[in-house]
Amino acid sequence: MTKLSVDTSKPLLRVANISKSYGSRVALHEASFDLWPGEVMAVVGESGSGKTTLLNAIAGRQCPDTGLVEFLNRTNELQNIYVMSEAQQRLLSRTEWGFVHQSSADGLRMDVSAGANIGERLMSLGERHYGRLRQTAEEWLKRVEIDPARIDDTPRTFSGGMRQRLQIARNLVTQPRLVFMDEPTSGLDVSVQARLLDLLRQLTRQMQLAVVIVTHDLAVARLLAHRMMVMQRGVVVEAGLTDQVLDDPQHPYTQLLVSSVLQP
Amino acid sequence: MMLQLKKVTKQFTLHHQHGVQLNVLNNVDMSVSSGECVVLDGPSGMGKSTLLKLIYANYRASSGEIEVRQADGSTLELTKADPRELVRMRRHTVGYVSQFLRVIPRVSALDVVAEPLIEDVAHDIAAVEKAREIARALLTRLRIPERLWELPPATFSGGEQQRINIARNMIKPQPILLLDEPTASLDAANTQTVIDLIHEALARGAALVGIFHDAHVGKAVATRHIDVTQFRSAQ
Numbered sequence: 001m002t003k004l005s006v007d008t009s010k011p012l013l014r015v016a017n018i019s020k021s022y023g024s025r026v027a028l029h030e031a032s033f034d035l036w037p038g039e040v041m042a043v044v045g046e047s048g049s050g051k052t053t054l055l056n057a058i059a060g061r062q063c064p065d066t067g068l069v070e071f072l073n074r075t076n077e078l079q080n081i082y083v084m085s086e087a088q089q090r091l092l093s094r095t096e097w098g099f100v101h102q103s104s105a106d107g108l109r110m111d112v113s114a115g116a117n118i119g120e121r122l123m124s125l126g127e128r129h130y131g132r133l134r135q136t137a138e139e140w141l142k143r144v145e146i147d148p149a150r151i152d153d154t155p156r157t158f159s160g161g162m163r164q165r166l167q168i169a170r171n172l173v174t175q176p177r178l179v180f181m182d183e184p185t186s187g188l189d190v191s192v193q194a195r196l197l198d199l200l201r202q203l204t205r206q207m208q209l210a211v212v213i214v215t216h217d218l219a220v221a222r223l224l225a226h227r228m229m230v231m232q233r234g235v236v237v238e239a240g241l242t243d244q245v246l247d248d249p250q251h252p253y254t255q256l257l258v259s260s261v262l263q264p
Numbered sequence: 265m266m267l268q269l270k271k272v273t274k275q276f277t278l279h280h281q282h283g284v285q286l287n288v289l290n291n292v293d294m295s296v297s298s299g300e301c302v303v304l305d306g307p308s309g310m311g312k313s314t315l316l317k318l319i320y321a322n323y324r325a326s327s328g329e330i331e332v333r334q335a336d337g338s339t340l341e342l343t344k345a346d347p348r349e350l351v352r353m354r355r356h357t358v359g360y361v362s363q364f365l366r367v368i369p370r371v372s373a374l375d376v377v378a379e380p381l382i383e384d385v386a387h388d389i390a391a392v393e394k395a396r397e398i399a400r401a402l403l404t405r406l407r408i409p410e411r412l413w414e415l416p417p418a419t420f421s422g423g424e425q426q427r428i429n430i431a432r433n434m435i436k437p438q439p440i441l442l443l444d445e446p447t448a449s450l451d452a453a454n455t456q457t458v459i460d461l462i463h464e465a466l467a468r469g470a471a472l473v474g475i476f477h478d479a480h481v482g483k484a485v486a487t488r489h490i491d492v493t494q495f496r497s498a499q
Binding site for chain 2: 197223225250251256259
């Protein structure tokens with residue numbers, strides 16, 4: 001697997017003072033952070049804390065009212081993702097970025113085959129060779145622990161855990177540098193969750209992916225993320241290394257979160 | 265000088281316990297050089313583990329400075345470092361043997377141990393195999409039966425998990441090593457193996473700071489003792 005060597009003096013993603021309101025309700029207030037290549041960052045908080053608003057804003061899905069979101073492009077310049085042309089943005093979201101949704105129905109085409117789900121990004125980049133597409137799809141099915149014999153089945157016939165793994169394969173096939181994940185493990189049985197988490201942990205390390213993962217599950221953050229941000233009512237109240245925030249929480253809200261669960 | 269703490273204090277504020285403030289460590293000044301093994305003494309509850317956790321940046325110092333000489337020769341001041349620098353510091357400079365193994369689901373004991381080496385070689389298959397070879401040798405030294413190597417350690421006994429934890433965190437020859445009661449649940453033979461491993465780390469020039477429940481182990485490895493009760497402030 002070849003990777004472009006990236007100048008690490010610049011972050012992959014730079015988020016500066018982004019805010020978003022819905023009417024008079026402030027959903028997100030002045031969030032800032034830099035994300036570096038290979039870094040996995042968890043965003044935690046209860047529902048309504050603004051973490052999904054943050055994710056959508058930094059993933060180019062919903063423009064914030066104020067502030068700046070910049071991504072390091074292949075020519076090593078930080079580029080404002082909201083002033084790109086639509087074609088540029090599309091290319092970015094099909095190649096350099098991935099987005100893993102909480103509900104697999106939002107991230108997969110449920111009525112086309114597993115193989116076609118995986119091949120779609122490659123085809124949009126111009127790959128037309130049927131044999132190569134099929135071979136790549138088979139390889140990726142194996143990597144996410146789905147029997148390649150299921151390549152012609154649609155995700156409708158898959159279990160919840162398999163669908164999430166297929167969603168991951170569909171996103172990672174173009175070897176993106178940055179992947180956004182919105183509660184990827186919630187709604188799965190515990191044993192299925194463990195398998196998915198282990199897979200995510202392996203893939204993020206092997207591929208040196210930068211990841212922003214939104215989760216309400218502190219154990220998921222502990223296992224996958226290098227660092228984390230805690231949100232409450234649209235505000236980032238605490239940030240740091242994952243184990244620092246979990247083992248030595250400073251903010252009252254973080255202390256409450258940590259003390260409310262059984263050994264994250 | 266590998267490690268230097270300057271006027272480090274640590275207090276915990278418990279916001280949901282009426283804002284109680286616990287002053288655990290006060291004015292810690294200490295430094296550790298290459299080839300030294302500093303053993304922390306003092307009754308439990310005096311902040312020995314807290315001190316190790318501050319050096320590992322697991323806890324955040326309330327004030328003061330913690331300087332670590334990194335593998336590349338530069339100095340990192342932990343209280344001002346960003347997460348990325350701390351991740352790098354842990355990967356290349358400071359190892360930490362905690363009291364308990366934090367289990368990773370589905371990963372075999374062998375790979376749990378080899379992982380710190382595998383992380384550095386990524387896709388080089390020969391190097392990955394070499395890392396596993398080193399892990400096998402270490403598991404053998406620590407008397408983990410071969411039939412357990414391919415199993416995830418979740419179901420292992422406390423003593424077995426502790427030995428996996430030691431192997432995982434000592435497999436890579438880090439310049440600085442922190443040890444929090446690594447022999448607490450080990451038998452005499454394995455305790456002696458850990459003492460040997462510590463002596464080997466010292467011989468290659470590592471700087472060690474450790475807590476040893478068992479006084480004879482502390483005596484066997486210490487080049488210097490520090491009594492942490494001196495860092496205790498009036499509550």
